Amino acid sequence: MFTPSLTAVPNAAPLLHPASSKRASLAQLLLTGILLGGVLSGCATQKAQPEDQATEPSLNDTATAGTTTAATQAESAAIEPKPKPASFSQGELLELLSAEFAGQRQQFERARDGYLAAAERTGNPQIAARAAQVSQYMGSYPQATQAARIWLAAEPDNPEVHWQLAQLYMSQRLFLNALEHLSVLQDLTGDSHYELLASTASLGAESDRKKLLDALSQRLVTTPNNPSLWTAAGILEQSLGNNTSALNHYNQALTLAPDSLPAAVFKARMLASGADKRAALTWVDQVLVQHPDHKGMEVLRARLLLNTDQTEAARQAFEDLHRSYPGDHTILLSLGLIEFELELNQDSYNHLLGLLETGAHQPQALYYLGQLSERLGKPDQALSYYAQVEDSREFMPAHLNAAALLAEQQGIQRAVDYLTALRQSHPDKHNELMVLEASLLTDYGHFQGALDRYTHLIDNNPNDAKVIYYRALVAERMNNLPLMEQDLERVIELQPDNADALNALGYTLVDRLHRIEDALPLLKRALVLRPNSPAIIDSLGWAYFKLGDYQQAEPLLQRAFNIVADHEIAAHYGELLWVTGAQQQARKVWRTGLREHADSAIIRATLQRLKVEMDAE
Structure with missing residues (x-):
């Protein structure tokens, strides 16, 4: 050969x-x-x-x-x-x-x-x-x-x-x-090595993929018994989004050569990327019967177990893989993260610490070691791990956690000083870190400090819709409704399809400013953009309730409550039930909301305003 x-x-x-x-x-x-x-x-x-x-x-x-x-x-x-x-x-x-x-x-x-x-x-x-x-x-x-x-x-x-x-x-x-x-x-x-050609081409321009697929299809007319050609054509069909054709091509290759590993592997990957993970898992198990030592299929099987909520089985599969391939750091990371999710804290800590010592996957290992240290009651150790996380997707959450720990242990000013120093040492992340700083200040009720930081960022970049939206939320907490309205209108101007901004402005106009007619078109547009959002459904239902249109309000508020029994939605839906005479059902809805949020200010305020005694039946 x-x-x-x-x-x-x-x-x-x-x-x-x-x-x-x-x-x-x-x-x-x-x-x-x-x-x-x-x-x-x-x-x-x-x-x-x-x-x-x-x-x-x-x-x-x-x-x-x-x-x-x-x-x-x-x-x-x-x-x-x-x-x-x-x-x-x-x-x-x-x-x-x-x-x-x-x-x-x-x-x-x-x-x-x-x-x-x-x-x-x-x-x-x-x-x-x-x-x-x-x-x-x-x-x-x-x-x-x-x-x-x-x-x-x-x-x-x-x-x-x-x-x-x-x-x-x-x-x-x-x-x-x-x-x-x-x-x-x-x-x-x-x-035949056509699979390699198709795999390489699958990363190229769509026009190139189509031309190559046409050429392969012509060869299949004259050479229909070549499984490599069928597999290659399947790879290109899959890359073009034609999964049904791709599956047919892989199956044809496997009909011609039942032990064809390339066709089996590409079929497995395609099934794994689809919605039916259990069907993918069944196929991968079949492949492993013929190729029991195929590492790639063993790893895919372990991931599919995780994707089908068989978490303990996935942990066992990754543990077996780690035993077979102790030098594979990605497998070790996967094992440590599954143990983290299962709250096998010491096992996860030991595996991630071992990973840290190899020098591989450092940001992930440090970030999760920090979280595990918090779980194990070692905040100083957690802070040490978080502080070491460098440029990666874990950078922001790690340093936010570090700042939160400092705020909890040494006060908010110590946390602000930490983030300020971090901004100076990472000037490329200045804006993101200032957003973290403002978010932390908001959490601790230092609204003016948060507002000042958001304003500084907006002055330097007046088209940053995300930061303008954050400032609007802080302005609402400060009861500065004119600034909130101004900022939300600016966000909608920059991003007309921002459903969150449409809902926030619409709800404020209904609940705080009593301008319901102005709110309705905003909330209707938000619902078109996000038809299954319980928050938006509730806002629109509440707007109709405020207009006295109970016929349109009730199905909306009921639907929002059925999606999620949030205490604010419960307050609104319960009030509608109460004023329409379904008082026993209203009490049941409010009790549900209080079970989820026992100190709900909005439910308590509603009960007080309506003079409702919850103990009464």
Whole structure:
């Protein structure tokens, strides 16, 4: 079987370093007299066989991975054509030596140009292969392609050169060109690698994917029994959102080759990305019966267990994976996070601490170690972990938690000082950190300080709708309704479809400013944008109630309460029931709201205003 290397696939590191390759270099060949002997005697030069080559894609979590065995190397060597006789002038030999030594000194541009010039003059396949290798390592794909085509002219039936050109064309997103060489490769070796081509193309432009899919479909007409072609077409169909066609293509590949791992894996991934996670899990279990040691499928199974709320089974699956692959830090992170969710605090802490010591996934490990330390009653330790979190998606929540701890232990001013210092050390996050600061001040009732910070941010960026919205909420807490109305109107001007701003302004106009007719169009628009939002449904129902239109108010308030028994919704719905004569039902609704929020000021105020005694039946 021909075993290709994957040195030119995008995001794959070259396996053969031009300066330190295990392949015998031209300099070594020259110095040992092999090429020189060829010049003197006219005998052929024998190309050294690489010791390290990548195998066919293993399809664990990517489409490329693997290493060859001695047996597959021997098979590859056995099908390689005999090299052609070569003769060089003394000047050409010196030029080759110069290029090789330039590579040894990491003067790659000089090495590339030297080899390429020699390949063009001599047409020698070994020199052309070396020129392609060095060019490819440098990312000089046009030069690598030029060298590979010289190699192709010398050895048109060498599978290795067709594989090299296929990779190079994939790297340059010339997918139809790559397809031509993969087709020749199949004719020469019987091996198909169309899945790799489709996987690479699936990340490209839609127009390129469609063209390649058309080309593959044409080949399927003449070669309908090739499972690799069916799988590749499925990959492209899936990338275009045609999941039904993709599934049919994967199933056809599996009908032709029931043990086809690529088709099974891509089908599993597609099912896992869909809504029916249990069907995906069933299929993955079937795949693992045939391929019990497939790491990628084992990991996917563990994730599907988690997605189907089988959390304990998922924890056991990740624990087994960690035992089998102790060096896989992502598996260790997953295990620690599942244990965190299950509140297996000490187990989670131990695993995340072990992860921290490896240096992998540092932000996540530090953030969750901080939360675990809080759970375990160690606030100082938690603060230490949070403070170490650097640039990542965990940065903001970690430092907000740190500031909250400081506020709780040492007072709000200490927390503000912490965030201020953080802003100075992270100027690129100045605005985000000031928002955190203002949010914390709001939580502690320091409304003016929060308002001042939001105003500072708005002065520097008057179109920041998010910050304007936050200031509006603080203004409402300060009973500064004119500023609140102004800010919400500005948010709606910047973002006409901001349902939260529409609802906030509409509800304020109804409940605080008694301008119900102005509120109705805002609330109706918000409900169109978010038809299942209980807050918006309640606001509109409350507006109709305030207008005395109980017929329109009741179904809205009832629906909002049925979605979520929030205490504010309970206050509104209960009041409507009370004034319409359903007083026993009203008391039941209010009791439900009080169970959820025992100190609800709005329910207590409603009861007082209506002179309702909750103990009365």
